Amino acid sequence: MAENKNENLLEVSGLKMHFPYHTGSLWTKKKGFIYAVDGVDLAIKKGETLGLVGESGCGKSTTLRAVAQLYRPTAGSVKLKGQELTTATDHEIMRARKDMQIVFQDPYASLNPRMTTRDIISEPMRIFTRAKILSLSRTEIDERVEQLMERVGLSRFFKNRYPHEFSGGQRQRIGIARALALKPDLVLCDEPVSALDVSIQAQILNLFKDLQEEFGLTYMFIAHDLAVIQYISNRIAVMYLGVIVELSDSAELYKKPLHPYTQALLSAAPIPDPAVERKRQRIILTGDVPSPDKARTGCYFYDRCSKRMDKCAQSVPKLKDAGSGHQVACFLYGD
Amino acid sequence: MTDDVILQVKDLKAYFKLDEGLLKAVDGVSFDLRKGETLGIVGESGSGKSVTNLAIMRLIPSPPGHIAGGEVVFMGDDILKMSDDGIRKIRGNKISMIFQDPMTCLNPFLKISTQMIETIVLHQGLDKKAAKEKAVDMLKLAGIPAPEKRIDQYPHQFSGGMRQRVMIAMALSCEPEILIADEPTTALDVTIQAQILELINELSERLGTAVILITHSLGVVAGMCDSICVMYAGRIVERGTADEIFSDPRHPYTQGLIKSVPRLDKVSTQRLYSIPGQPPNVINLPDCCPFFPRCERAMDVCKTKYPKVAELGDKRTVACWLYGEGK
Numbered sequence: 001m002a003e004n005k006n007e008n009l010l011e012v013s014g015l016k017m018h019f020p021y022h023t024g025s026l027w028t029k030k031k032g033f034i035y036a037v038d039g040v041d042l043a044i045k046k047g048e049t050l051g052l053v054g055e056s057g058c059g060k061s062t063t064l065r066a067v068a069q070l071y072r073p074t075a076g077s078v079k080l081k082g083q084e085l086t087t088a089t090d091h092e093i094m095r096a097r098k099d100m101q102i103v104f105q106d107p108y109a110s111l112n113p114r115m116t117t118r119d120i121i122s123e124p125m126r127i128f129t130r131a132k133i134l135s136l137s138r139t140e141i142d143e144r145v146e147q148l149m150e151r152v153g154l155s156r157f158f159k160n161r162y163p164h165e166f167s168g169g170q171r172q173r174i175g176i177a178r179a180l181a182l183k184p185d186l187v188l189c190d191e192p193v194s195a196l197d198v199s200i201q202a203q204i205l206n207l208f209k210d211l212q213e214e215f216g217l218t219y220m221f222i223a224h225d226l227a228v229i230q231y232i233s234n235r236i237a238v239m240y241l242g243v244i245v246e247l248s249d250s251a252e253l254y255k256k257p258l259h260p261y262t263q264a265l266l267s268a269a270p271i272p273d274p275a276v277e278r279k280r281q282r283i284i285l286t287g288d289v290p291s292p293d294k295a296r297t298g299c300y301f302y303d304r305c306s307k308r309m310d311k312c313a314q315s316v317p318k319l320k321d322a323g324s325g326h327q328v329a330c331f332l333y334g335d
Numbered sequence: 336m337t338d339d340v341i342l343q344v345k346d347l348k349a350y351f352k353l354d355e356g357l358l359k360a361v362d363g364v365s366f367d368l369r370k371g372e373t374l375g376i377v378g379e380s381g382s383g384k385s386v387t388n389l390a391i392m393r394l395i396p397s398p399p400g401h402i403a404g405g406e407v408v409f410m411g412d413d414i415l416k417m418s419d420d421g422i423r424k425i426r427g428n429k430i431s432m433i434f435q436d437p438m439t440c441l442n443p444f445l446k447i448s449t450q451m452i453e454t455i456v457l458h459q460g461l462d463k464k465a466a467k468e469k470a471v472d473m474l475k476l477a478g479i480p481a482p483e484k485r486i487d488q489y490p491h492q493f494s495g496g497m498r499q500r501v502m503i504a505m506a507l508s509c510e511p512e513i514l515i516a517d518e519p520t521t522a523l524d525v526t527i528q529a530q531i532l533e534l535i536n537e538l539s540e541r542l543g544t545a546v547i548l549i550t551h552s553l554g555v556v557a558g559m560c561d562s563i564c565v566m567y568a569g570r571i572v573e574r575g576t577a578d579e580i581f582s583d584p585r586h587p588y589t590q591g592l593i594k595s596v597p598r599l600d601k602v603s604t605q606r607l608y609s610i611p612g613q614p615p616n617v618i619n620l621p622d623c624c625p626f627f628p629r630c631e632r633a634m635d636v637c638k639t640k641y642p643k644v645a646e647l648g649d650k651r652t653v654a655c656w657l658y659g660e661g662k
Contacts (some may be wrong), residue, residue: 112394202609268529270554
């Protein structure tokens with residue numbers, strides 16, 4: 001295949017993921033939807049890292065899972081290397097997953113406690129060999145497990161150990177090795193450093209960067225820590241209540257946040273320096289994130305926005321270019 | 336200024352007897368807390384920050400844990416030597432605590448009113464009606480809208496941030512001298528975290544409460560605390576004012592920790608510094624510097640003896656062989 005740097009590896013448009021729920025008793029039964037992801041458009045170029053930030057419940061993880069087809073999206077399209085996944089058959093999706101792997105948040109929950117490290121890392125290769133998508137011999141798989149372990153910073157002598165014998169950071173390395181086992185192009189990282197201690201977090205972030213350089217990986221990286229996202233990403237999408245409110249180049253976003261929500265989010269993030277902290281003006285948002293259980297007719301951020309106008313309640317602002325690829329969904333900018 | 340000190344912790348040790356051996360969760364921790372001060376205790380998981388504070392409140396589960404030594408002097412009395420009745424009068428009244436996960440600390444079967452009134456009636460001797468009024472006032476102070484209505488609701492009807500506000504209202508309802516906040520914002524989102532920290536700051540100032548803030552987030556302590564203790568493997572490795580710790584960290588661990596956090600205000604594409612290795616297992620830890628396997632400046636002496644705590648001026652200490660007599 002022609003390797004073009006500017007080619008979009010992943011294209012997502014109009015992605016919606018609505019979860020139905022039922023309330024009330026047998027007679028007063030009501031049906032509703034949780035609008036977890038409500039129209040997301042994004043594209044990731046080969047070799048870049050797209051960061052997704054937002055508060056809990058904003059739909060970051062759901063977006064990632066809908067991209068991976070772990071949920072079948074309600075609407076929209078997900079194209080990996082030009083191939084449409086939302087209408088693909090199970091077998092086609094399995095083939096596509098060879099190019100798209102996930103690293104999960106909680107390294108304590110995402111590794112099977114009854115499997116050894118070797119089994120965990122080799123499982124994807126064994127499954128794909130059995131499905132005749134790959135043809136690897138046992139020795140090839142074993143060699144690859146050892147290579148992967150050494151590459152992510154684990155001694156290959158640990159391959160017969162069980163997950164409980166490792167610390168959180170080491171477990172996350174196992175999870176990364178497993179995700180890389182099939183030599184994917186796209187790695188979807190769902191808060192991979194949030195459960196880790198500060199000193200370990202830096203190690204794992206650096207590992208992600210090194211692996212990206214070495215294998216030309218593309219990341220979709222979720223974190224709720226803005227400083228982490230800034231460090232790892234080329235471009236950042238800020239999500240709120242199931243939609244992207246701002247999407248921009250990483251440095252640009254931090255220098256010049258446009259959306260009132262991004263501004264508040266950035267100003268709320270603590271900075272580890274008392275001198276800087278004392279001088280900062282904080283925008284403290286009032287209230288909580290509203291529940292995503294109703295369809296919205298106005299701006300999703302309307303309830304908590306300090307700069308809201310009448311028209312914000314009447315129609316939903318679309319994500320528009322505000323100059324040099326900096327996209328924002330807010331009526332304050334452009335018309 | 337010693338008369339300002341309301342809590343003095345001296346050489347506190349809390350050990351746990353496990354099948355694998357003796358776990359020295361807290362091994363000789365000393366610090367003072369002055370009136371109205373906000374003290375931050377930072378450290379990674381397993382460094383003993385929470386156990387230190389459970390020991391102060393005498394809440395260490397025993398067995399397997401026990402307090403192996405030290406003193407906790409609160410307003411002239413040693414809490415560790417007090418009778419059970421004595422400590423009960425202090426807990427929740429003079430010293431109260433808020434925890435990381437407010438859902439596990441509130442009883443899901445009881446209305447907020449029942450839970451708050453219980454504390455107030457017990458410690459302040461008010462009747463139920465007056466106690467409820469007081470509880471409503473506290474909820475209002477903690478920024479809960481329509482407190483008269485909300486007080487008769489159950490914990491699950493509150494959001495995470497609101498629950499933490501309820502916890503703060505409850506903890507401060509007896510106007511304690513000390514509020515111990517154990518990772519109060521770790522389970523919350525950034526914008527909610529900012530609200531809660533602001534609230535703790537404002538209320539502690541208004542009520543003159545001293546705060547011990549336990550957290551793993553350097554950003555949170557930087558914005559909130561007057562002084563900071565950095566813990567590693569059950570001991571305080573460095574102590575000083577917030578400015579000293581951040582502008583002039585001395586212990587190699589503190590230095591590494593500060594360098595390894597990505598910063599929002601300094602956009603850089605440079606590789607992040609990271610401390611090599613893993614935090615130590617504190618079971619059967621030998622009497623050496625626990626940080627030496629990860630330390631860039633480790634010397635021979637670090638492998639044989641725990642460093643003496645060097646005093647570097649008023650309330651500034653560091654436990655490292657690079658400083659003091661060991662130098």
